[in-house]
Amino acid sequence: MCGLVGFLNAAFLGDWAATIRKMNGTLSHRGPDDEGVWIDEAAGIALGHRRLAILDLSPAGHQPMVSACGRYVLVFNGEIYNHLELRQELTALGAAPPWRGHSDTETLLAAFSHWGVTTALEKLVGMFALALWDRKTRTLTLARDRIGEKPLYYGWVNGALVFASELKAIRAYPAFANLINRDALALYFRYSWIPAPYSIYEHIWKLPAGTYLQWSAEALNPNIQGTPQAYWSLQTVIEKGLTHTFQGTEADAATELEYLLRQSLQGQLLADVPLGAFLSGGVDSSTVVALMQSLSSQPVKTFSIGFYEDAYNEAQYAKAVAQHLGTDHTEYYLTGQEARDVIPKLTHLYDEPFADSSQIPTHLVSMIARQEVTVALSGDGGDELFGGYNRYFLTPLIWSRVQAIPESGRWLLRNFLNLLTPTQWNQVMGGVNRFLPKHLRYTTVGDRLDKLRKLLTIDSRQAMYLSFLSQFDQPSRLVIGANEPASLATCPPEGFTKLSLEFYMMALDLLTCLPDDILVKVDRAAMGVSLETRIPFLDHRIVEFAWTLPLEMKIRQQQGKQVLRKLLYRYVPPPLIERPKMGFGIPLAQWLRSELRDWGATLLNPTRLQQEGYLHPDLVWQYWREHQTGKRNWARQLWEVLMFQSWLERCF
Template sequence: MPRHGRGCIFSRNRDPGVPRNLCVDPQHERRLMCGLTGLLRSSPRDDIIGQVARMTALLVHRGPDDEGVWSEGQIGLGHRRLAILDLSATGAQPMHSDCGRYVLAYNGEIYNHLDLRHVLEIEDAAPPWRGQSDTETLLAAIEHWGLDDALCRVHGMFAIALWDRSKQRLSLARDRMGEKPLYWGWAGKDLVFGSELKALRAHPDCSREVCRQALAQYLRFMYVPAPRSIHPGIYKLEPGTILTVDGAPPAEAPKEPIRPGEHHASLSIRRYWDLNAEIEAGAYNLIQDESEAVSTLGQVLGKAVQRQMISDVPLGAFLSGGVDSSAIVSLMQAQSARPVQTFTIGFDEAAFDESPHAAAVAQHLGTDHTKLRVTDADARELIPDLPQLYDEPFADSSQIPTHLVCRAARQHVTVALSGDGGDELFGGYNRYIRGPGLWQQLSQIPRPIRRLVGQAAQALPEHGWNKVGTAYNRIRTGGAGISDLGTKVHRLGERLRLTDSLDDLYRNMASTWIEPEMLIVGDVTEPSSQLDDPMPEFGAGDPALRMMAQDMRSYLPDDILCKVDRAAMGISLETRSPFLDPEVIALAMRLPMGMKIRNGQGKWVLRQVLYQHVPREIIDRPKVGFAIPIGLWLRGPLRDWAEDLLSHKRLAEDGLFNPDIIRQTWSEHLSGNWDWSARLWTILMFQAWHAAQAHA
């Protein structure tokens, strides 16, 4: 079979006009990561290449360095490239395998690709290498080991579209934890796919309607959890899975999303990696010796950091001064011959400003540290661009500081390492630390009394609870205090009336609107999500581990990693997460909970590794989220903007929301007696996104 074949069209276009430094003009931001697109039809048509080109053009911000479009028969693939490894033309995509059988469009980084090349050479399976790109390595691995085995050997983040010309088979795959996004679904009778929804919407037959079931999930979680998207018939491929289509795509979309292990005509989805299996394997092989655990974690995490520091472009790291980012930066600096470039942002409000802590860590480690001072006005100016940046309703308000710190980093580097995943793997969130004990106490109380307890918790205003929290933190040493106690107590009090189990408690603690279907016009039943999937048969008996596993299934990929991907890729910055290296994940599952949560404090074993590089007095303090004062802004400078989006007329005119509940919530927030900023932000972000779509 010839390497490229007849009917193959390539289009390459470097964009020299895209600046290497940050471009803050929104018009330029939309022109500025890697991204892939494509479509599969039941029969060949002449307009495939043009349609794929139009889809690919909308992802130029993900890849300003290069563009490629290819089609053959009924399949078309498109790619935008942000060159990180192998900046030459030999790394361009879509790329053909040496034998000519496979064509690949791929978004991500394979950190161990040089090791894989070495193994392929030892096994006499290496082709004549044309360049140094990890894309070429991945193709050779797939050709030799097969897709599933190749992905299991990979250490990296990726979304791929692979066309097997011999079997006429399309395969879509996503990395283990969902660092890189991949949407797929139907546009008329075409199966379309891509890194962002905007690329799919470029197809004239792609639905722009709102899926009300997905809307209910969004109102609960602040994001739309996989496998759904905000549009009917368009889905997110779940992490750790492979979707295959043999021959022609199904003529119609299924009534419900296809889950791993299911099929729909010629389409099927399977897992190549399973979190449940990882948890069980770790539980069968626990590390009991504390010294061994600390030593092994230092070695394994250090190797993961080393792998992710490979880059042909400038590289740095985010540094908040917390445990996770400080651990990553300390291991980077220990392996670097020159100061690591680190970045943080500071706010005028002391309660939200962690930049002094970051500066202290940076000074101790000797990094080349950059702090960007951000004013309220700087943060608020970003809000109108959020619908375009996130492309789907998304209401985690830390999206704003996340994008701002990405802006700061992009002025100096093209790749930045982060501490994402440390909380979920090593027990960092307060719900893991206090949730199980709280439920053990509450479960002894009859439900009617629990409801009274919840009401009593809400009777004291939030500022009153915050005073209690301040006093408590003064007597708690070692960073085991609680920040923003008032909001947390009020949220817990509200959730107690619907809690009958620890799993209920977790779900309610993860919820923004407790009964989201009440807000939506019509008969809407909130669908199940990955949180309803079975837990491992062995190893998930610990209540804190159950919560951590649930977060790894949904909150981590669909909120945290989505937030970082869009915030960074919107300005052509690649982010990497060493905690999500498969060896680090496997090791974390082997650590007993007592090595993660101890004496009311999370991440014990990770802290021991960090203390070898940074004194504990610099690190230990109550955990603070990456937050901004949204509640205050909504009562002040953002009030007019919010009032317009939350007006009774505007809420009612689209026929999606029941305005009365939202208006009541808005009124209570404006009174200052309640902080409903999280709930209101979900509505505001949806309304802003919906308005942007109407004018797109």
């Protein structure tokens, strides 16, 4: 796990070494063990690298690395889990160079030298972002892993093509003055994150997962974004999987999944540094840890975070699983103050507006793990692949019930709910509550009725899914001068609309929420403390297998992950696992009315918002007032605004 930077600009007149080292220095958290630069001023290329040493801790793993043939130069972030098998294949073909060490970077260069870019990428099993310079053709290749575990930004700054693992490195390029992309900002306020290929800055993009992009030094054009080429397509995987459905029993599927996870883990347990795992006590992390422990002769180191607020605490469940499996378990109970102390760090960690509030506990558990290990495995991806999110079974249920209401009935109910505002409904229920027992009283019934009103206006399954994702239904009303562009959730790939609603949601989550929300959250939270994370479920062979499974092996009787549970219960008794799903969250609504109130009021001051000129002050302040008085719960929406304001204050 590392960080990479670079620029391509034959006309650069500044200090090449000082510039690339300055960019490189912004990523020291991603690679505290070593740094390196490689410059060819005549060709107009500069590459930089920060190293977190995981495989081959010797200087033989130093980057940027030049291929044995001298043609290619590589900077690489990530891990290639099958690199030893690739070495064997190259040796059998007589194409292996004299190996200088045992790093996967050296293996990658040999693979590119022998097979070329596309074939080599297709052979890789792993997570990666890389920049490859071909000295013969003067061509730069940028590439990213299939699912998008590792980040890679690129774009134009002052006439140069600049690229890096994080935006802070791009901002360090001389004369950076790219404006905020207001259209991308509207996307942020819809989803809480900015979907690829957009970034918060104009003329800077994220390379989509599973693609590569090539630039010729002789044909650079700052007016062109470039067209990424796919070497792996999730859409193709889905279509193939649904037409070649798994034919065995559920027990057979669990056995096949166990084989594939073991295969994935055997590659991901390869490290020359201490290794452990996050353990929440849920299905996904418990499955990963159970199989890790079965492959290990020593107790696996596991880590969990506990909260004193019972509604957010899963630590006791993780502890019970750890005791059953015999892991070397560490749990740490955090106070609310410790969690709140992370908030000022978030804009530096995430580098562009990002408002998944579980970023806070994710960073904290990474801090705890880093005290003992350099690599931690996680259970991310299980929800998207095996139907774990509540919305996968609630959305079809709600849709069927809404559809069961005649249009005339929906019209009458909508008009009835429109008679009062959500605040007025709260006031009405405040009077009714006095006559109801405590367990039937609702303090924010207006929120619930407003959600019902919106559901009654939805005219398609796809629109209902979008409503579940959206924090702001019309973000362009919030962002001054914005025109929200299309995204995969608003303009899905051809053929996706023919899928069942459950498969439709899982497919789009894999394409959007997973790479642009979940994986961003984990990567920045962990790399902020120089911790490498590995995700066994996202081995592309497991992804491809998961899409061959029929729906009933994933979701049955309003419960997801059926085949995954069947596998897990070979190692862990069901009573340790079976409980309502909890989010990895914080008591945000409460904090915004108490400990975070002064901080929030300062960032959302209407005069300040007016002077900055990005958001409509009246709308923001309305949300703030209603939340503070308890009339509405706008915690998620306000967190989005606060994270943008905090980012704006620090990074722009």
